[in-house]
Amino acid sequence: MSSPLAVLPxxxxxxxxxxxxxxxxxxxxxxxxxxxxxxxFVRWLVMLVIAVALVLVYLSPGARVEAxxxxxxxxxxxxxxxxxxxxxSLITLYLADSYLKDTKRQNFEFPLLILIATLGMMLxxxxxxxxxxYLGLELSSxxxxxxxxxxxxxxxxxxxxxxxxxxxALSSGMLLYGASLIYGMTGAVSFAGIAKALTADVSVGAIxxxxxxxxxxxxxxxxxxxxxxxxxxxxxxPTPVTAFFAAGPKIAAVALLVRVIEQxxxxxxxxxxxxxxxxxxxxxxxxxxxxxxxxxxxxxxAYSSIGHxxxxxxxxxxxTSEGVAGVATYLAIxxxxxxxxFACVLAMNRNGHYLEDIDELAGLSRTNPALAFAFAMLMFxxxxxxxxxxxxxxFYVFAAAVNAHLYLLAIIGVVTSVVGAYYYLRIVKIxxxxxxxxxxxxxxxxxxxxxxxxxxxxxxxxxxxxxxVNAASHAAKSLF
Numbered sequence: 394m395s396s397p398l399a400v401l402p403x404x405x406x407x408x409x410x411x412x413x414x415x416x417x418x419x420x421x422x423x424x425x426x427x428x429x430x431x432x433x434f435v436r437w438l439v440m441l442v443i444a445v446a447l448v449l450v451y452l453s454p455g456a457r458v459e460a461x462x463x464x465x466x467x468x469x470x471x472x473x474x475x476x477x478x479x480x481x482s483l484i485t486l487y488l489a490d491s492y493l494k495d496t497k498r499q500n501f502e503f504p505l506l507i508l509i510a511t512l513g514m515m516l517x518x519x520x521x522x523x524x525x526x527y528l529g530l531e532l533s534s535x536x537x538x539x540x541x542x543x544x545x546x547x548x549x550x551x552x553x554x555x556x557x558x559x560x561x562a563l564s565s566g567m568l569l570y571g572a573s574l575i576y577g578m579t580g581a582v583s584f585a586g587i588a589k590a591l592t593a594d595v596s597v598g599a600i601x602x603x604x605x606x607x608x609x610x611x612x613x614x615x616x617x618x619x620x621x622x623x624x625x626x627x628x629x630x631p632t633p634v635t636a637f638f639a640a641g642p643k644i645a646a647v648a649l650l651v652r653v654i655e656q657x658x659x660x661x662x663x664x665x666x667x668x669x670x671x672x673x674x675x676x677x678x679x680x681x682x683x684x685x686x687x688x689x690x691x692x693x694x695a696y697s698s699i700g701h702x703x704x705x706x707x708x709x710x711x712x713t714s715e716g717v718a719g720v721a722t723y724l725a726i727x728x729x730x731x732x733x734x735f736a737c738v739l740a741m742n743r744n745g746h747y748l749e750d751i752d753e754l755a756g757l758s759r760t761n762p763a764l765a766f767a768f769a770m771l772m773f774x775x776x777x778x779x780x781x782x783x784x785x786x787x788f789y790v791f792a793a794a795v796n797a798h799l800y801l802l803a804i805i806g807v808v809t810s811v812v813g814a815y816y817y818l819r820i821v822k823i824x825x826x827x828x829x830x831x832x833x834x835x836x837x838x839x840x841x842x843x844x845x846x847x848x849x850x851x852x853x854x855x856x857x858x859x860x861x862v863n864a865a866s867h868a869a870k871s872l873f
Contacts, residue, residue: 406460406467409449409475410519413512416442417505424501432499439504440486443511447479457871459521463583466521469871470721473864474518474648477725481641482511484732484843488739489633491837495745496631498544506543507637510536514645521656522583523572526649530568530613534561537642541630553629560612560622568609574602575657584657592660600664606653607668613646615695616702617675627695632747635691636735639698640728647705647724651717654709655872662712669710674805676703681809684816689749690738693816694731697775700813701727707806708790711797714866714873719789721865726786726854730774733847737768740836740844748833751820756829764836767848769821774851776817777810782854789862 404411420442424435450472457468486504493499513533520526538561542554576582578599579590591599612619627635654665680700687693701723708719740761741748758765774783787810794803836844854861 404460406453406458407465407519409446409453410465410512410515412449413442413446413508413515417508417512420505420508424505427501429500432501432504435501436486436490436504439508440483442508443479443482443486446511446515447476447483450475450479455867455871461525463585464522464525465516465519467519470648470652470717470868471519473721473868474644474724475515477728478514478518478641478644478648479511481637481644481728481732482507485633485637485641487839488636488732488736488843489631491839492631492633492739492747495742495747496544498631500543503540503543506536506540509533510540511641514641517645518648518652520649520652521585523576523587524582526653527565527569527572529645530649531565533642533645534565534613537561537638540634540637541626543634544631547629549629550631551629553626556629557622557626564609564612564619567605567612571602571605571607571609574598574605578602584653587657588659591658595661595664600661603658603661603665604668607650607665607672610646610650610653611672614643614650614702614705615699616672616706617679617699620676620679620699623699624692624695627698628689628692628749632691632735632739635694636732636739639694639731639735643698643702644724644728647702647709647720651709651720652872655712655717666710666712669706670799670802673703673706673710673802676700676706677806677809678703681813684813687816688751690741690751690754690820691749693751693820694734694738697813697816698731700809701775703809704787704790704806707799707802708793710799710802711790711793713793713797714869715796716790716793717869717872718862718866719793721868722789722862723786725861725865726774726782726851729847729850730771730783733767733771733844733851734775736840736844736847737764737771739840740764740833742834742836743831744834751823752827753830754820754823755827757824757833759829760832764833764841764844765824767844768824770848770851771844772817772820776814778814780855782851785854785858 455469459466510533513529516529520529538558541557542551544550578596579587581587615623676699680696684693684696705720705723708716774781777783777787791803
């Protein structure tokens with residue numbers, strides 16, 4: 394009879410996930426026993442669980458280690474992406490408190506749903522076969538459907554949740570069908586097994602399977618033409634949830650996409666590269682032009698996020714270690730910038746009413762100079778104006794595309810970036826040059842802190858870019 398301790402080496406790589414899962418189960422029971430009055434306590438405990446998971450991931454070795462018969466993998470790439478994603482979950486819970494208090498939605502379920510979604514995203518990032526991929530994806534998606542419609546008395550929020558659920562179920566079906574085709578054509582579910590089978594023989598069925606998988610994952614990252622849910626969900630969902638959608642799930646889904654195509658389909662790069670290039674061009678184009686006429690700030694940021702997904706995919710299309718490093722760097726910078734921007738949106742509060750009209754920002758520089766400066770810096774960064782962090786994010790992915798001889802893709806990226814700069818600069822113009830409106834209610838400390846830190850980070854990146862760039866480069870090399 395073997396010792397119970399014999400199982401430890403098998404589960405060691407997944408300790409952060411196991412800790413998060415056990416924490417979620419315990420806190421669900423705690424919330425069920427003590428009801429809504431336990432919200433504050435549950436929130437702090439959830440933040441503690443995520444913080445501990447973050448430390449555990451940080452302390453994990455960068456070397457590649459597999460668990461659960463190869464279904465789960467921990468390597469440098471997974472480590473980098475999990476750290477970024479876990480920071481996103483922590484910031485969401487930190488930001489959301491004042492909003493939930495004002496909207497009388499301080500339900501203990503909210504932090505728990507964020508925690509369960511976070512667990513699902515950790516599993517997505519470390520998925521090493523088709524079954525683990527689907528398990529992680531659905532675990533996170535089920536929680537995200539609920540929190541999208543968390544403000545259930547608001548028709549827009551309910552609509553957002555329903556739309557996200559219906560279209561999400563459709564995309565999951567497409568992904569599952571693609572996975573079934575791949576299994577049928579290769580006889581393997583592990584990424585290594587699929588790669589080995591496709592080295593010997595590439596069938597038409599396998600390519601169809603790959604297309605379906607890419608379609609399902611494109612929905613999760615809101616890439617064109619699977620973006621149709623994004624503007625409505627971003628506008629309808631509570632603002633802290635929208636901030637979470639823009640960062641956490643996107644990082645996890647992109648990480649999963651990178652791992653799938655680089656480790657399961659390395660031998661058919663020509664086929665998947667064509668699909669990625671098309672999606673990248675379409676996303677950059679739509680993101681640049683569709684946002685121009687928007688009056689709602691959250692809808693504008695939705696189209697902006699579609700455009701940024703396109704820029705991320707430019708790095709992925711390169712199919713090189715340099716391209717993946719560019720993707721990782723871009724996502725880390727976008728995480729900071731996106732949360733900063735949504736913190737500024739949360740500060741658009743007048744007497745308990747959260748405003749979303751861009752024109753409400755008129756003359757903000759005279760009524761709240763600090764918020765105006767933070768907002769402007771974050772918009773400049775999203776536009777890719779040097780020497781802010783957003784410029785370097787785009788520079789790294791475009792440089793990777795050029796080095797991979799994807800010159801046309803890089804040129805289209807630069808052109809759409811210039812076009813997209815218009816609507817970011819329009820916001821800055823409204824803030825600094827329009828006649829001021831009534832001042833906003835002073836924002837809570839959490840909102841001001843996140844907005845200020847994000848603005849300072851995008852400003853200071855040029856001084857010390859090496860730590861992030863080197864970490865991203867090291868993470869990318871673990872895949873190749």
